[in-house]
Structures are given as C-alpha cells and as structure tokens.
Amino acid sequence: MTEKRYEQLIHLLAVGVAVVLWFVSVQFSADGFNFVLPQYVWMGYVLAISVTVIELVFNEEGMNHSLTVVAVGLLSYVYGIVTNIIGIWAAQGSPDIAANPISIVFPALLGLFLEIAPEPLLLWGLVGTGARDFLGHLLNSRKDANKAY
Numbered sequence: 330m331t332e333k334r335y336e337q338l339i340h341l342l343a344v345g346v347a348v349v350l351w352f353v354s355v356q357f358s359a360d361g362f363n364f365v366l367p368q369y370v371w372m373g374y375v376l377a378i379s380v381t382v383i384e385l386v387f388n389e390e391g392m393n394h395s396l397t398v399v400a401v402g403l404l405s406y407v408y409g410i411v412t413n414i415i416g417i418w419a420a421q422g423s424p425d426i427a428a429n430p431i432s433i434v435f436p437a438l439l440g441l442f443l444e445i446a447p448e449p450l451l452l453w454g455l456v457g458t459g460a461r462d463f464l465g466h467l468l469n470s471r472k473d474a475n476k477a478y
Contacts, residue, residue, distance in 0.1 A: 343454030347447040351381060354409065354443035360419055361412030377412070380405040381447075384463070388448050391466025406444060406463060413440030 330338075355377040362373030387394065387402025394402065417436035418424070424432040449462035 340454045340457065343450045347451035347454060350443055350447040354413055354447065357416030357420070357440070357443065358409055358412040361415030363415065363419070380409045384448060388461040388463060388466065391469065409444040410440050413443050
C-alpha cells in the first residue's frame with residue numbers, strides 16, 4: 330500500500346466513523362429526549378438531527394458568528410450532551426446516582442465524546458483540516474479575549 334492510498338483510507342475511515350458516531354449520538358439523544366407517547370418519538374430524532382446541523386453551522390465560524398448563532402450553537406452542544414447522557418444512563422438501566430455517584434461518569438464522558446467528536450472527524454476526513462471544531466473555537470475565543478486586555 331502506498332502512502333497516498335493509506336492516507337485516503339484513513340480519511341475514508343474518519344468519515345465513516347463520524348457517520349457512525351452521529352448515528353449513535355442521535356439514537357441516545359432521541360432516547361434522552363424521552364417522550365413517553367410513541368407518536369412524539371419522531372420529534373426526538375428531528376431535534377437530534379437539527380442540533381447536529383446547527384453544530385456544523387456553528388463550527389464554520391465559531392465565535393465569529395452573530396450572537397444568535399453563537400448562542401444557539403452553544404445551546405445545541407449543551408442539549409446534545411445532556412440528552413446523550415440521559416439516553417446512555419437510561420440504556421444502562423437508570424442506575425441510582427444517589428447510591429453510586431460514580432455511575433454518572435461513564436454516561437457523562439461518552440455523552441460529551443459523542444457530541445463533540447463527529448464534526449472534526451468528518452471535516453478532517455473530507456478536507457484534511459481540523460480547524461473547524463467546537464473545542465478549538467472555545468479555546469481560540471478565550472485567547473482572543475485575553476489579547477484585548
């Protein structure tokens with residue numbers, strides 16, 4: 330296998346993994362949305378997909394967007410992370426957090442990972458750059474804010 334073929338394979342795998350992680354994230358997010366009435370289950374999926382699109386838009390310019398897009402983008406990440414955590418926690422049988430506070434650590438870490446990992450993986454796989462990512466925008470905005478003082 331040549332170096333070029335290997336690089337192409339890694340890029341293709343990154344795109345594939347991003348799609349799989351999005352699928353898992355959407356599933357847990359929809360479960361975390363948790364409407365009891367079956368006729369409303371579709372809303373959880375629509376919201377999870379919408380949140381993903383909003384995150385992609387936010388990642389294009391990060392904190393340089395309008396205040397509304399920045400606020401909606403950040404809230405989308407919070408919504409996605411929280412619903413993922415709730416969905417994962419429910420999939421584990423809703424363990425008693427009061428009896429074992431550590432039981433929330435795995436759902437919290439996995440929920441965070443599933444929400445922030447797919448976008449930079451997809452972008453790197455498609456265009457070979459990781460410049461447009463959630464954590465990068467948050468850290469760069471803090472650096473820019475510190476330079477102003």
